[in-house]
Amino acid sequence: xxxxxxxxxxxxxxxxxxxxxxxxxxxxxxxxxxxxxxxxxxxxxxxxxxxxxxxxxxxxxxxxxxxxxxxxxxxxxxxxxxxxxxxxxxxxxxxxxxxxxxxxxxxxxxxxxxxxxxxxxxxxxxxxxxxxxxxxxxxxxxxxxxxxxxxxxxxxxxxxxxxxxxxxxxxxxxxxxxxxxxxxxxxxxxx
Numbered sequence: 195x196x197x198x199x200x201x202x203x204x205x206x207x208x209x210x211x212x213x214x215x216x217x218x219x220x221x222x223x224x225x226x227x228x229x230x231x232x233x234x235x236x237x238x239x240x241x242x243x244x245x246x247x248x249x250x251x252x253x254x255x256x257x258x259x260x261x262x263x264x265x266x267x268x269x270x271x272x273x274x275x276x277x278x279x280x281x282x283x284x285x286x287x288x289x290x291x292x293x294x295x296x297x298x299x300x301x302x303x304x305x306x307x308x309x310x311x312x313x314x315x316x317x318x319x320x321x322x323x324x325x326x327x328x329x330x331x332x333x334x335x336x337x338x339x340x341x342x343x344x345x346x347x348x349x350x351x352x353x354x355x356x357x358x359x360x361x362x363x364x365x366x367x368x369x370x371x372x373x374x375x376x377x378x379x380x381x382x383x384x385x
Contacts, residue, residue, distance in 0.1 A: 258369065258370075261360075262364055265360075265361075265364055266364075345366060345368070345376070346376055346380065348365075348366055349362055349366060349368075349373055349376045349377060349380075350376070350377070350380050352365060352366070353377050353380075359373050359374050359377065
């Protein structure tokens with residue numbers, strides 16, 4: 195009888211241990227496997243987003259570099275044309291072309307080409323003068339706050355001269371976004 199009793203107690207204990215372990219394993223594996231699966235998916239999405247962002251940034255930077263090269267080429271060609279124009283005596287032909295374009299654009303309701311040309315000539319004729327800084331050159335070279343301030347002053351001066359954000363960015367060696375941020379911050383502080 196004591197053999198059957200100990201066997202019954204052992205079987206009951208084994209059933210209880212089995213049920214407890216089975217329940218624990220089921221709960222842990224279900225939650226853990228779901229969490230692991232979610233972590234893997236989120237990790238894959240983040241990796242994919244990072245790769246896409248990096249690729250887009252590289253494409254944008256390549257396009258900016260290409261545009262800067264093209265702007266430099268265009269500036270050189272314009273300068274060469276302006277130097278060669280009086281020497282060739284071809285101002286009459288270009289004047290006629292300019293007046294025809296002015297008449298056509300005015301008929302279309304757009305701004306006149308002559309006004310735009312005068313404005314460009316005025317902007318190019320004005321030298322870009324950075325705002326003088328009262329600090330010494332040693333301090334400017336070592337103090338980042340002073341360097342940021344002089345950049346801000348340069349951007350502000352160029353913007354007040356009427357230059358486009360793209361042109362200002364190419365002059366100061368920053369991105370258009372940085373120049374736009376500086377201009378918008380300056381406009382915000384003036385109000």
